[in-house]
Amino acid sequence: xxxxxxxxxxxxxSSGEIFAGTADGIFRSSDNGDNWIERNNGLTNTSIKTLAxxxxxxxxxxxxxxxxxxxxTDDGDNWKSTNNGIPASFVNALAINSNNIxxxxxxxxxIFYSINYGNNWTNINNGLSNVQIHSLAIxxxNIxxxxxxxxxxxxxxxxxxxxTFEIDSGIMPGRYALTQNYPNPFNPxxxxxxxxxxxxxxxxxxYNLLGQKVETLIKKEMVAGNYNVTWDGIDVASGIYFxxxxxxxxxxxxxxxxxK
Numbered sequence: 001x002x003x004x005x006x007x008x009x010x011x012x013x014s015s016g017e018i019f020a021g022t023a024d025g026i027f028r029s030s031d032n033g034d035n036w037i038e039r040n041n042g043l044t045n046t047s048i049k050t051l052a053x054x055x056x057x058x059x060x061x062x063x064x065x066x067x068x069x070x071x072x073t074d075d076g077d078n079w080k081s082t083n084n085g086i087p088a089s090f091v092n093a094l095a096i097n098s099n100n101i102x103x104x105x106x107x108x109x110x111i112f113y114s115i116n117y118g119n120n121w122t123n124i125n126n127g128l129s130n131v132q133i134h135s136l137a138i139x140x141x142n143i144x145x146x147x148x149x150x151x152x153x154x155x156x157x158x159x160x161x162x163x164t165f166e167i168d169s170g171i172m173p174g175r176y177a178l179t180q181n182y183p184n185p186f187n188p189x190x191x192x193x194x195x196x197x198x199x200x201x202x203x204x205x206x207y208n209l210l211g212q213k214v215e216t217l218i219k220k221e222m223v224a225g226n227y228n229v230t231w232d233g234i235d236v237a238s239g240i241y242f243x244x245x246x247x248x249x250x251x252x253x254x255x256x257x258x259x260k
Contacts, residue, residue, distance in 0.1 A: 007022050008021050009049070009051040013057045015075075017076075019059060021048030025038060026039050028075070056100065068091070069081070069104060082118030085120050090106060110124075110125035116199075128156075133149075143157050173197050178192075187259050190256060191228055193227065196224050199221065203247070204217045205243070215231070238259055
């Protein structure tokens, strides 16, 4: 690594390898920093501002200029651009919660999140009066702390319509499936499991007995996997509800009972 290089961020993977984000790309050390190897294959923007790593050892790099976010799934050997949904801006901060949901803090466009390892991004600026974000942090209660330019710290408790996702990274499913919620009956929350055999656009919603939509739990593109979604019915009345999964032509509806 050049001696006069700006070092903007570090992350360390589960094997103890260190990754440094610099003004001239990304460097990796496998010997506690004694030696560094450049790892820029696939990076079309090497001005690295921030790094983050998830529980699968996927590394994410945010850059100065043009809102480039890159992802590596092979310890930095190769990088792929994952910017869909983020406008051109600086990516100043990246943070990842316990469910591997990624958050990006940008300059002038606020905060974005991705539930599919960066393939798609959605803006979450509700209540954010200053969209010039310098830094991000997430605590164990899923509260996001966003440091702004000149307006201090903002807090956001992130639940996508008050649900949480868990991905089972074990055996990949061979077909679409929606299973019975558990517990059932429930009060006030229950878990819904479903499976996706491939990357899919997912719409999972809850309806009442009249067929009226109560809540949209998921409306996103998601990667293949077995998912566990928690629905909290604390704000609705006791009764029978239906949850419906639609994905790539697959449609299934199941009944659940909320008893308060």
